[in-house]
Amino acid sequence: MSRKNLKRYFEILEIDSGASLSEIRNAYIRLKRLYSTDSIVITPIADEFSKKRRLAVLQQIEEAYTKLNEELKDEHQKSTYFGKPGIASENVSEGEEGDSVSFSGDVLRQIREKRGIHLYEVALDTKIRVEILENIEHERFDALPQEVYLKGHVSNYARYLLLDPRKVADDYISRYKAWKADVKDKT
Template sequence: MSRRNLKKHFEILELDSDASLPEIKNAYVRLKKLYSTDSMVMTPIADEFSKKKRLEVLKQIEEAHAKLSDELKDEHQRSANLGKPGIASGNGTEGEEAESVSFSGEVLRKIREKKGIHLYEVALDTKIRVEILENIEHERFDVLPQEVYLKGHVSNYARYLLLDPRKVADDYISRYKDWKGEAKEKD
């Protein structure tokens, strides 16, 4: 589906139809927050904004976001496959990174920051708590959950960043194991 056919969804998120993935993300988080909490800005329209309306609006926002990120991820990948720069320029380096770089918490954080995504946005979507994400990025292995859970979290986070979940999880867990080995030696 071309961007033109997605006009309705862009409008719901109050975006122009050339918006990038991070922009879509930002708009989605902002609007979801606006309509799901009792912002002071909603007071003048409290009469019109029934519970039913609220759910309707939130549903539209969810749909628009799901649809757009889905479609544009494809677009992004297609253009990456063709060797052309991706739509969200600056994000096109992940492919190289996936091959040459070992995924540490630091690398994940850098990739996320380059995309302009906040941790709380990741948390909202992946349902992983912000503190855990933060600990993953800072590799605070001593406070992170057990290996099986950790592996799940890391692959979810990787998927969210459009990285290969298996490769990222393997790299990350091997670092975790190294630390564990060292920790044991110390004991």
């Protein structure tokens, strides 16, 4: 799905494009309720904001929610197909490859490129410097900030890509730790 379409669906659900899966679902439930029931915000304009119009709005909401979910599911399947780990998604809870999940910098880069997002956009929205993002993707551990900061950056970046921030960060940091232990052994 193009970045533009993706953005439009997020707009319909009235959430930021960095919203988490649970935020997407909450927004969907809230809007569905708003446009399908009478309330003090609907009743005063019920005569002009007709059932038919409201139905059209509801259809848009439904479409946005379905498409966003499909997109995430799709991402999950493709990445497993390529021998890459499943992308943590609340809707896809097979959990079998849970142990072998690997969110390498390269996988993050692939997901980002597939969405047609430039690193600068990520930097702008996450307030993480471009160099740091680059180093994260290339796993240049020696050039990356300390673990606590790194973990925050990776989580934010993952959230931006609609991934589960905790799973991604834990996985990423585990490799960072392995590298660090390795360096220590050598010295």
